[in-house]
Amino acid sequence: MRDIHAARLGRRTLLAASAAIAMPWVARAQANPLKIGIPTILSGPIALLGTSSRGAIQPEIDRINAAGGLLGRQIQPIYRDSKGQPQEAARVARELVNTDGCEILLDAEASSGAYAVQEVVRDLGVLCLHSNSETSSLTADPKLRVATAFRCARQGVHDAIVGGAHSAKVATAKKLSKWATCSPDYAFGRDTTAQFLEFLKHFKPDIEVVSQGWPKLGAPDFTEVITKILQAKPQALYSALYAGDLSAFVNQGNVYALFSAMQVFVPAMGDLPVLTAVKSLPVGIQSANRYLPTFPKTAENAAWGAAYSKANNNAYPTNWSWQNSTAVRFIEAAVKKAGSTDGKKAAAALEGMTIDSPFSVTGKVTMRAEDHTLVDYAIGWGTTVPKEPFVVDVEPGDWGQIVELEKEWKKANGYI
Template sequence: MLEVEKVNAAGGLAGRQIEMVIRDSKGQPQEAARIARELVNTDGCEMLLDGEASSGSFAVHEVARDLGVLCIHTCSEASSLTADPKQHIPNAFRCVRQGIHDSIVGAGYAAGIAKAKSLKKWATCSPDYAYGRDTTGEFVLYLKKFAPDVEIISESWPKLFQPDYTEVVTKILQAKPQALYSCLWGGDLTSYIDQANIYAMFNQMEVFAVNMADYTALTVVKNLPKGIHSGDRYIKTFPPTPENAAWGDAYRAKYNEYPTNWSWQNATAVMFLNEAVKKVNSTDGKKVAEALTGLTIKCPFGADGTVTMRADDHTLVGYAIGWGTTIPQEPYVPDVKAGDWKTIFELEAEWKKSKGYT
């Protein structure tokens, strides 16, 4: 909404003020599809920002395919949503970080530590749905590529929103891994850490939790352990630029809370819409979609100050992506090691080929 207000204050999209029409699908894919259709057919929405989880995003994607409405996914990180050419439609885009990008950068970072500390026995613990399974699989794939000695000795797949992790924690402790990877997130991750703290788990192994470095999790955990390795989600100190810090401060000043991973992704989607509409001086969905394809914009969340909506698969690239270790107080992850997009592109291309996507 911060960005919507900026666009409206500057005159709107091609002179038209943006009116947000907001619905809650309660995380139900069928409801998400029904609401998406209703937003277009009944409420007269000309564009959709889809904040669904992976399962719901695929459903909304099919509605966008059917209706031809311009749709920007702003939450789903499951790689196949845009990597699989069967999913490709000209009117849909993904303005989200992506599992395969995180896995490549995370595995490279983790492999460096694995080699330095001789961490060969690993366990995984991730949520049991598309995002958890896919992202963990991609991380392990690249971890073994970069550190061939690594062996996965235990896997745990807790249900999404599972309240009690005792069984999972004890299973991992009994396996005695040297390192643990997890893509638990949000409340699941904070609950898991709070419960694992009881068993002093974080003193017994190196923990790599890709979704830790987001204020959603960092500020909610009761006792944030020092030294958890995490991918950045949103922190105002990475990328370390005045533009990013200013955006984070402006968000906090307005909402009295820190931005999240989803905040910057939705903000970036509105930035893209604004620039695409300017380019064609029209709000016509088809023209805007054509303008979005391959568009590069200035953006505080870009690795080099820009981000691009890649033309061939309509997905966001060039965003800041990196890993670091936590400390229990601000800035929480003081030294984030940035990923290299040249390497990401090379390995992503190989991965797409191996999956039969290209």
């Protein structure tokens, strides 16, 4: 006689056994999130930039997770504060991979930290997107390049070309030949200033630099540099200062009427936190767009800016914000295409990839294959006004001209 209890027991056993086999997979999918390590600057004078990076990354990750995650896994970002110190950035990057189990690095560091993280990536072989380093050699110099590392940020040489072309146009119209510069005294400030002058002279050879000031990064007082500039009596001033340093420089320059004594060109002026923090914004400063919701003037860009503010207690997005938002979108697309988070496979998928983006005049940005760097992003120069939209008459740069002159610059520097 057939034992029905035995049969029932068998089905239960079978179900239990199936569950026992299946559960770890379910549990693993939930308990094995895809960890992305994010070293960034969350303390110190430029902590605002680190928090504005995080403020852009988190909504993108929330969007991906709400849609089911990446490769069926929920993304878990792990943020670490590097305090803006290169050695700390390298240490936390290594720790994020080796200890925390991160499979991808989104390196939201400034240039000094990015160079340190680059060497960690060379060693570990994970996919890494540098989202904030603008210093050109990071990806332009083949000796520094790493197979699995990419720059998803604007680049100094691109800004220099567009800035040089725009400034030369203004300088020709206003007959400005005597120039002064005032930039922070570290690699970024010196490199970007040299590149700007190089391209300014390319477009307008009769430029004479009559004074150069190199204040320390985070210096509380710029008075002696401002008075030195005034003594040299230049017709135009270029400055690569940014964030809080730029705000202090403008406020201190205002008491000396610096901005009415000469035409001023400041690429980083067009960042909303700076524009809104400066109480008496001088009219007529020439600035690049860092992040502006009005450039490119599209519904997608305006909507992204509004969504960022809504998600971040009405804070304004910075240049670092759009770059990090773009970096997450590239990671998403590359991992999906590769079907893997493996550094080599994801890097191969990312090379030459083009994605839709609100941060481009054409609506698309590309991760250039040959040097692992972002191109086709919105880049332009305009004029400051004291009220919103703060920067008007933004003239977009010509990417054909940028690529052509960048190639010449690379040749001149022995990079190609």
